[in-house]
């Protein structure tokens with residue numbers, strides 16, 4: 001198989017590193033770069049070697065193929081790069097024109113994802129699998145609206161909740177500072193295959209299991225590339241020990257995504273505005289009050305969203321599929337989750353802290369912005385989220401003075 005990773009920052013480098021480490025050499029891992037980044041990589045003394053650092057130990061990984069992406073399907077010639085480290089010895093095809101992308105892991109910032117998928121649209125088809133590994137929510141909706149409006153032509157999509165703490169020490173060098181995990185959930189098939197069939201079979205044992213055979217059976221005759229690529233992608237990710245990834249029912253991942261959304265909607269803007277470490281966001285009663293309000297408003301928005309979805313299911317005659325509002329999305333458990341993450345990442349700087357510090361665009365529209373949009377759609381204005389989002393936009397418009 002060929003697995004492409006686009007957005008080789010801290011997370012992308014981490015994912016490409018671990019995939020290359022665990023996959024057999026006959027499979028290719030291809031890192032896709034913007035031409036500016038490719039130019040930087042060309043000049044690195046270590047070539048295309050990837051590095052991941054943990055507790056001060058730096059481990060290197062060769063064999064990831066580096067290519068640029070763009071409208072013109074630019075091919076990077078071998079002579080563009082220092083030899084050896086850039087080239088997987090087994091991978092002659094990957095050095096050709098980009099071609100069809102079977103499997104794409106997108107690890108860029110949320111706001112960049114729709115544009116990247118759009119740019120790669122000619123390399124993608126309904127046989128592709130796209131893994132979305134970003135902070136926040138609302139990106140998928142933009143992708144399908146802008147790039148894949150027709151459901152029957154849509155690739156498979158995998159949503160992720162990533163709790164690994166990573167930051168970039170330089171190009172192709174990730175520091176893994178918080179051991180987390182990655183939950184993967186596959187969006188239901190637009191063509192009707194039930195990827196979770198074994199899990200939902202009535203009368204299953206106490207611990208129901210998802211089965212890769214429900215995606216594409218190992219003994220299935222004449223298997224469609226759509227399902228084979230999805231199966232291979234999930235298998236590659238969950239069998240890569242360093243990623244600590246697990247495939248879970250989509251319903252659970254949707255809850256995980258919302259819970260993490262609320263954590264990020266508090267920690268990220270507050271730490272960015274105060275220019276403080278994560279641990280400091282809850283150090284005063286003022287911080288705690290803001291966290292309480294963020295959670296209460298989020299619960300209200302999620303309840304409205306849940307009720308609307310239940311109404312749709314009812315109208316479609318799918319009453320057995322209506323589930324009660326999940327406990328994890330009540331304000332209390334959301335607040336405890338914020339505390340847990342703040343405690344775990346006390347000495348860390350959030351990604352938005354770094355974005356503001358380095359005067360980069362932030363992901364606010366996909367964090368608090370998502371909660372605001374859903375709230376407004378249902379006639380509720382979440383004022384604390386609105387204030388945090390406004391303040392971040394003000395901070396972006398009036399950037400921090402450069403440090404002297």
Ligand SMILES: CC(C)(CO)C(=O)C(=O)O
Pocket residue numbers: 135165263264267268278341345348349350351352
């Ligand atoms: C959980 C948290 C806040 C850790 O820093 C994070 O995900 C981020 O910085 O984006």
